[in-house]
């Protein structure tokens with residue numbers, strides 16, 4: 001993302017649904033800035049990016065042809081402004097219009113009237129000799145799947161292999177959900193305005209956008225106070241102010257004591273991955289709670305991480321008498337069953353933070369209400385006491401109806417799950433969504449595909465646990481953990497396995513705190 005304002009607070013990283021974007025537009029126009037001014041700025045921003053794609057100013061002047069595809073609404077209006085700007089700069093531009101330009105209305109009609117170049121019907125587009133396609137067919141106003149003529153046109157562009165610059169959204173992509181309605185362009189770059197939309201970050205949308213440029217076109221950020229958006233892209237501006245860090249005169253207990261439950265003797269690695277990450281991510285102390293049969297194998301492989309026996313509810317009750325134990329990870333390698341359910345319930349009843357992952361989640365598959373009732377009763381000052389970190393398969397076990405409801409976006413689905421469960425829900429994947437029961441949600445945008453590797457989810461639980469054990473509010477702790485995890489993967493680069501992630505945390509912190 002380029003040209004974003006300096007990220008300093010949550011509204012700088014807000015995502016606007018198409019309806020919220022229309023409100024931003026209305027509020028701005030009511031405040032005295034005309035729709036034409038906004039469209040003029042939007043179209044010029046598109047032309048600037050087009051020039052960059054053609055090789056910089058003058059790069060488009062050497063006989064290369066740019067095709068501007070214009071739709072029936074304001075997205076088409078932006079395309080006409082971009083076309084006229086490029087034409088004035090000496091670029092050979094042709095507009096291919098969906099409809100007769102006499103049928104355009106409002107600002108789009110104004111933009112078409114101001115264009116002095118040639119216009120051809122959409123059906124005349126072949127892609128021959130074309131160096132760039134500017135997609136101004138549909139943006140925020142897409143209301144139904146693309147018809148066959150437009151879908152065929154997209155295939156023609158794909159076959160011709162011409163680079164695509166999308167205005168606002170690649171046509172066919174839903175800005176609210178990131179879903180493809182029938183067929184959509186796959187753009188090399190997308191220029192959007194004021195703030196990005198959820199569909200730019202939710203898959204498959206993100207994969208259709210290419211490089212995302214966010215341009216400011218004269219909409220004042222203070223309209224966000226009125227609109228009060230509740231979804232954000234997960235960047236440090238969202239949680240930096242709440243992050244827990246060591247204080248100068250602090251001691252290790254100030255930084256919290258984190259606990260990770262180990263599985264049985266042959267399944268201990270996942271818990272150690274989580275424990276190591278929790279320590280490196282900032283917990284003051286970390287203890288592995290191990291069944292008696294796994295103590296030797298655990299003790300032989302840890303140094304700064306401590307090991308304690310925990311073999312049943314009585315042991316756990318005794319441990320919970322120590323109020324310094326703040327946050328617990330339960331699930332990685334733990335085994336599915338009654339023990340996991342009993343421990344989870346006990347921890348929540350004791351008012352401690354619990355990150356439930358993997359087998360911990362699957363243990364509640366047949367009786368999710370038992371977990372949800374406990375979590376709904378326990379939310380503290382900093383938010384819920386429970387964080388759930390499912391991948392799509394685990395999510396389906398706890399929320400089968402939400403997983404099956406095709407009309408819900410990943411953002412909607414995670415939000416509904418958070419409200420129902422009383423937990424902060426982290427629904428993982430390339431486009432991890434973090435949602436709180438109060439309606440706030442964030443879509444993560446960093447990380448690399450090398451994270452699709454065994455054990456990386458275990459490491460994530462440790463990073464979230466480190467923040468929870470230090471007192472960071474729950475939603476912010478989960479967002480920070482997810483971002484740190486993704487950034488660590490980026491810093492390591494190709495060839496990453498789960499064991500490599502925690503080792504990148506010092507470099508990640510150095511960057512974050514610079």
Ligand SMILES: NC(=O)C1=CN([C@@H]2O[C@H](COP(=O)(O)OP(=O)(O)OC[C@H]3O[C@@H](n4cnc5c(N)ncnc54)[C@H](OP(=O)(O)O)[C@@H]3O)[C@@H](O)[C@H]2O)[C@@H](O)CC1
Nearest residue numbers: 025039042073074075138139140141142143144145146168
């Ligand atoms: N908001 C702002 O601040 C600013 C917004 N700006 C720009 O405005 C854009 C939004 O403009 P917009 O609202 O006119 O919607 P747009 O995407 O052009 O499409 C609507 C038209 O398409 C039609 N249509 C829909 N789906 C269809 C389909 N499948 N197949 C066929 N037709 C279909 C629909 O018809 P209807 O559904 O009404 O029958 C209607 O005629 C936004 O993306 C940005 O580029 C900038 O100028 C800067 C300031």
Ligand SMILES: Nc1ncnc2c1ncn2[C@@H]1O[C@H](COP(=O)(O)OP(=O)(O)O)[C@@H](O)[C@H]1O
Nearest residue numbers: 428429430447448449451452454455456457458
């Ligand atoms: N293609 C991808 N791009 C970015 N992150 C990914 C991708 N695939 C998986 N991840 C991340 O990797 C982690 C995998 O976690 P999980 O599925 O629980 O694995 P495991 O159970 O083996 O630890 C999650 O944080 C997820 O968001």
Ligand SMILES: [K+]
Nearest residue numbers: 135138169171
């Ligand atoms: K478009």
